[in-house]
Amino acid sequence: MRTYLLPSLKLTIVLIIICSVLYPLLIAGIAKTSTGGGKGETIAVNGKIVGYANIGQKFTADKYFWARPSAVNYNAAGSGGSNKGPSNPDYLKDVQARVDTFLVHNPGIKKEQIPADLVTASGSGLDPDISVQAAKVQVPRVAKIRNRDEKELYELIEKVKMTPLFGFLGPEKVNVLKLNLALNQHN
Amino acid sequence: MNVELTGVIVTFAITLLLAIPFGKYIARVFNNERTWLDFISPVERFIFRICGIDATKEMNWKQHLTALLTINMLWFVYAFIMLLTQGHLFLNPDGNPSMSPDLSFNTAISFLVNCNLQDYSGETGATYLTQLAVLMFLHFVSAATGIAALVVVFNAMREGVSNKLGNFFVIFTKTITRILLPVSIVIAVLLVFNGTPASFDGKDTITTMQGDTIQVSRGPAAGLIAIKHLGTNGGGWFGANSAHPFENPNYFTNSVEIIAQVLLPIALIFALGFYLKRKRFGYVIFAVMTIGMLTFLIPTMISEIKGNPSITRMGIDQSAGSMEGKEVRLGVPASAYWSILTTVISTGSVNSMHDSSMPVSGAMQLLGMMTNAFYGGCGVGILNYYIFIIIAVFISGLMVGRTPEFLGRKIEAREMKIATLIALLHPFIILVGTALSSWTWVNHPNADWAVKPSTWLNNPGYHGFSEMLYQYTSCAANNGSGFEGLADNNIFWNVTTGFVMILGRFLPIIGPLAIAGILAKKKYIPESAGTLRTDTGTFGIMTYAVIMIIAALAFFPALVLGPLAEYFSLGH
Structure with missing residues (x-):
């Protein structure tokens, strides 16, 4: 040795x-x-940094497109998922509560239109994206509160959404921060 | 969804396309043949000279082991002291504290043994100094240790080698300079151009669009993330590992990272074929391992795409699959694929939270680590498989009534005893550990510890049991992923898993090295018509059966109590 x-x-x-x-x-x-x-790539509006392109933010106000639930409340000082198992009764109650809350804030939407990513927490707690369906299902609410034409918002989603790499690698997605920024600029 | 499945298939195809030439390259490196990286030879010679290493001095298997264990012991002491004092050292812009003694012990072992279980979170539990000079350093050297041990076994399998099995320090150093470092640089560059941080700036504070003040953790992460995958280590920069949008910014980086982590395990199988000039043998091993991997992947893919039946009953749209603990940009199929590859090889990095996986997926992830030989970790995967080959040769020999031989050497009582002990060690340390923690949880829920056992589990019922089973399985397999709901940063878990990790690492290296060393000294018997061939499909099936019977059936009762019971309780 x-x-x-x-x-x-x-x-x-x-x-x-x-x-x-x-x-x-x-x-x-x-x-x-x-x-x-x-x-880390930042996004600035009028010279002021409003966020990081890759780091999700909390959006809970009705005038914004909501982001996914987060186990770390979108504070990127840390990161992590809920780590709730699929059979955990408390967890299932939480998901049901999120579905109910969403229905209250989005009258006229049926629950089968709510995609699962809107009511489940991501792995990092900082997921910057939602699915295209998750953005579309929020259009009536956002349009009404902002007095905007729904069609215009659907077009906005089409513009902001990211298509898969080479057309087939990965899911379609919408960056919530970029969508809400585009929404504000459009007013 | 079909589109996303195509993505998974394409990723696997690219892995193979890269692994075959890479395997050839690895064989050339260790055969001392010419490669395009030969221009760094003077650097290597310089390293050997200043370190006092005589590159021409050949070692026998015992000398290899002594060298391996000596340098590993040194790294342990170094890592333990650094982690224990990190709060007082430089390069700590976020002002993170030192680790407690039990956490330092656990973390030093965890990274030393290529397990990378993380009972801390990178953002708050480590400093830039320890992330780079301890954790990333151990990423490199622990992977190189595994590969060096494997190359010694390769050498011993050759004809007429006897005691000349190469020089440990030379094989080890060349693994870093010729394989790990160059490829890591390529991966890290791909990562930084896709948004992974690499600068030394500390946490940023910003005000969000909605007016919340938040902090954003950063740091020189890209280099560590590259080697964490290439070296099948898995210990990430951020707490959420490769689910974190900085650690894995998009689908492209996800593909790069998943290819990087299986590249070496698969390339090493091909390297074995090229190195021993027994290509067929390499291909048979690859086929068995791939079938093993698919055995676990297919049920996982189905159950994740189907989603959680309890959520389906709520009546919402679960067409994208089970999304709890998963990221939108990666999607369910790529996450399911990752969760199986990271558990069959010993990476243990995650891009989704395994604790929230469906019960069937959880069972498959557990089985990936319980078998621990389908591809397996850098170097050690084939070493584990080697043990199963020895057992399969012996059983086949008994079945056909011939003296068992492997590559021209007789397998006798001593080798079989070692192989059997190593094969049984794995279930033994996992099940004893799980039994101990379950017993403590039931009988001493309010033990006077900083974290009471009653608060260990994040989920009730069967799933809670799975959390404990997963922890010990992950440690024994040197995997490092977790059902992260488990409150594991306390003295009970830090200490018990620390010992499980040491046993799960060094005995499965010592065993195969000893067997190979003993066999190398035996008389070489040329192959004849009477030889049991180990490069046939029949023998491949035999090995697969041995692995499944020994590794999987030993765990069946535990799997019934955990994920299987949960599966049936969910209702389908």
Whole structure:
């Protein structure tokens, strides 16, 4: 064992320098040329940062398109899911309560129109997106409170929605922050 | 949904297209043949010189083990001290505290053994210094340790090698310089151009559109996320791991990360075929492992796409599948695929929360770790499979009435004893651990600890039991994923899982190395018509059966108490 101790120690020091100093510095350097410079891509309105493109925000007001429920209340200081099991009775009560709340705030919508992503928490608690159906089902409410034409809002969703990569890789989605920003700008 | 399934199939196809040439490349590296990275040879020679390593000195299996264990012990001491004092050290812009002794113990072991169970959350529990210089460092070296151990076994399988099995430090270092580091750089660059942070800035504070003041955790994460997948480590930068939109910003990065984590396990199988000049043997192993993986993937895919029957009964639209704990940008099929691959190989990174998976999926994720040999972790996957091959050779030999031989060497009592012990160790440490925690939970719910056992579980009933079973299975398999509802950052879990992780790592490395070393010294018997061939479909099926019987059936009672009982209680 003693024969190997000194080479092990020296090799450890050399590898810390290579893997933990040079490597991250190289990546940080390359990242400077990317959008956001490796600090995370931000979205600004009139020079003021309103959020990060990839980090979801809490939207609960009726005048905005709502985001998904979050186990960390959309505070990106941390992250995480609810970790509720599918048979947990308290969890199922929570989901039912969210369905009921949604129906109260969206009169005229039938419950089979509510997609599951609107009433379930994401894995990160910071999901920036909702499904296209989840955006569409909120149009009547948002249109009414903002005195806007529903058709115009459906078109807005079509404009903001992201189609799958190469047309077939991944689901269609709508970034809630971008949709609500577009909504405000349109007024 | 069909469109999304296509995405999964395309991802797997790309993995194969990359793995075959990569396997060839790996075989060339360890055969000392010419590769396009030869321009770094002077750097490697320089490293060996300043470290006092004689690259030409060959080692036998015992010397390999001694070197491996010595350097690992050193890393443990280093990691433990760093984590224990991180709050007082530099590169800590968020002012995170030091880890408690039991958490430092658990985390140091966890990353040392390539498990990467995380009883802390990256945003608040580690500093930039420890993330880079301890956790990411261990990502590199633990993966290289597993691969180096495997290469020694490869060497021992060759004809006429006896005691000359290469130099541990050389194999280990070249794994990093020729394989892990170059590929990690490529992956990290792909990640940063898709939005993963890589700068050293601390938390940002912003006011949202609705007027809430929130903080956004960041940091030099991209490099760590690259090696966490390539090295089948799985320990992420952020608490939510690859479900976090910074750690896995879009479907493209998701594909990159899922390909990165299975690339080496699959490439190493092909490398074995090329290295030993027994390509057929490699292909048979690959086929068995793929069938094993599909055995777990298909039921998971079906149950996740169908969604939660209790939510279906509420009458809402669940056509996108079970969305609790999943991300919209990744979708259900890609999340289901990930959850199985990350458990059959030993990565344990997650892009959805396994605690919220359907009961059938949970059972399949558990089985992935209980078998732990379908692809498996960097290097150690094939080592686990090697144990099952030895057992399958022995049983087949008995069935046909021949002396069991494997690659020209007789399998005798000593090798069989080692193989059997290693194969039984896995169920033993998992089931004893789960029994101990269940017993404590039932009999001492209000034990005078900082976290009382009665508050351990996040879910009642069968699912709560699954949370404990999953934790020990994940630790013994050195996987590191979790049913994260379990309150695991306390002395009971930190200490017990710490020991399970050590046993689950080093004994399954020592066992195969010993068997291979003993076999290498035996007389080589040339293949004849009477030899039991190990590169046939029949033998492949035999190995599959041995794995399923030993690994899966041993756990059947525990699976019945957990996920199966939950499945039937849900009503379908």
